[in-house]
Amino acid sequence: MKRRDFIKQASIGAVAASSVAAPAIVHAGKKIRWKMVTTWPKNFPVLGTGANELAKLITKMSDGRIKVKVYGAGELIPAFEVFDAVSRGTAQMGHGSAYYWKGKIEEAQFFSTVPFGMNAQEMNAWLYYGGGLDLWKQTYEPFGVMPAAAGNTNVQMAGWFNKQINSTKDLQGLKMRIPGLGGEVLKRAGGTPVNLPGGELFTALKTGAIDATEWVGPYNDLAFGLHKAAKYYYYPGWHEPGTTLEAIINKKAFNALPKDLQIIVENACKVVNQDMSLEFTAKNNAALQTLQQKHNVDVRKLPDDVLAKLKALSHEVVLELAGKNPAAKKIYDSYNGFYTQVAAWHDISEKIYFNVR
Numbered sequence: 537m538k539r540r541d542f543i544k545q546a547s548i549g550a551v552a553a554s555s556v557a558a559p560a561i562v563h564a565g566k567k568i569r570w571k572m573v574t575t576w577p578k579n580f581p582v583l584g585t586g587a588n589e590l591a592k593l594i595t596k597m598s599d600g601r602i603k604v605k606v607y608g609a610g611e612l613i614p615a616f617e618v619f620d621a622v623s624r625g626t627a628q629m630g631h632g633s634a635y636y637w638k639g640k641i642e643e644a645q646f647f648s649t650v651p652f653g654m655n656a657q658e659m660n661a662w663l664y665y666g667g668g669l670d671l672w673k674q675t676y677e678p679f680g681v682m683p684a685a686a687g688n689t690n691v692q693m694a695g696w697f698n699k700q701i702n703s704t705k706d707l708q709g710l711k712m713r714i715p716g717l718g719g720e721v722l723k724r725a726g727g728t729p730v731n732l733p734g735g736e737l738f739t740a741l742k743t744g745a746i747d748a749t750e751w752v753g754p755y756n757d758l759a760f761g762l763h764k765a766a767k768y769y770y771y772p773g774w775h776e777p778g779t780t781l782e783a784i785i786n787k788k789a790f791n792a793l794p795k796d797l798q799i800i801v802e803n804a805c806k807v808v809n810q811d812m813s814l815e816f817t818a819k820n821n822a823a824l825q826t827l828q829q830k831h832n833v834d835v836r837k838l839p840d841d842v843l844a845k846l847k848a849l850s851h852e853v854v855l856e857l858a859g860k861n862p863a864a865k866k867i868y869d870s871y872n873g874f875y876t877q878v879a880a881w882h883d884i885s886e887k888i889y890f891n892v893r
Contacts, residue, residue: 578608
């Protein structure tokens with residue numbers, strides 16, 4: 537009897553022990569390996585390194601259970617093929633911005649930036665608390681990918697020009713690298729928009745293939761050496777007041793992850809989204825001073841009549857996009873409704889404070 541009792545108790549103990557040990561076996565199981573392809577040059581400051589940081593954060597937060605390897609533009613695929621690569625499953629993740637896919641999903645541009653629209657703080661509020669992220673996910677659903685905000689440039693500069701912009705006439709015939717809705721606005725103002733990846737900007741501007749280019753702001757532009765290719769540096773960045781960068785994730789790959797790893801991936805994107813905006817805020821002015829004091833860059837404000845013309849054209853372009861299809865109208869209504877109420881608050885909070893401090 538004692539022997540039988542001993543065997544019975546030993547069997548129960550073994551079952552209990554295996555139940556306790558089971559999670560450890562799961563955590564020590566097969567490691568998951570993902571590829572991330574980006575639209576940025578390898579290790580490019582803030583944009584490229586932001587993608588690197590996202591990959592590192594996912595690896596650290598998961599204790600190495602999922603490891604992400606980053607490929608810069610051109611390493612695995614060309615810069616503007618990132619969306620298709622993630623959709624096909626060639627890579628499990630991508631990093632870029634939604635306006636690069638306008639030829640495939642025109643309304644996706646709302647999730648990147650709108651000329652004279654919301655800034656970084658307002659965009660993030662719309663995405664996280666105004667229904668924007670849900671609409672974004674619905675927009676990408678047919679392509680088998682899911683988006684997450686993964687960075688923001690804040691208000692950009694208007695760009696680098698090899699001729700002065702003194703009136704709206706100077707926009708006529710201007711060949712400028714400018715993506716998204718801003719490019720369409722320039723076209724209506726008489727210019728010629730060109731879409732080029734970041735790695736080609738310097739050469740195109742230096743050789744005269746383009747007359748002007750926008751990129752991001754002083755910190756990134758200094759790193760690219762754009763001051764060596766153009767004479768005039770204009771502000772403000774009317775075309776990109778708060779450009780959201782995105783992580784796009786292959787949905788099958790994401791759904792195959794355990795729930796805790798899914799949460800890690802989503803929250804790593806949130807961390808990087810905030811951190812990039814903070815880094816630009818911290819480093820842009822020092823870079824601007826370097827451009828002005830060391831490199832004698834001519835920094836100028838766009839004339840008021842030019843900005844007024846661009847604003848009027850922007851309104852036309854955005855309304856036309858909203859009328860393209862029911863999905864675009866739904867996104868526009870959400871974006872515009874949120875913009876209206878948040879702008880009213882900022883008129884008596886952020887804006888008035890900036891004017892009086």
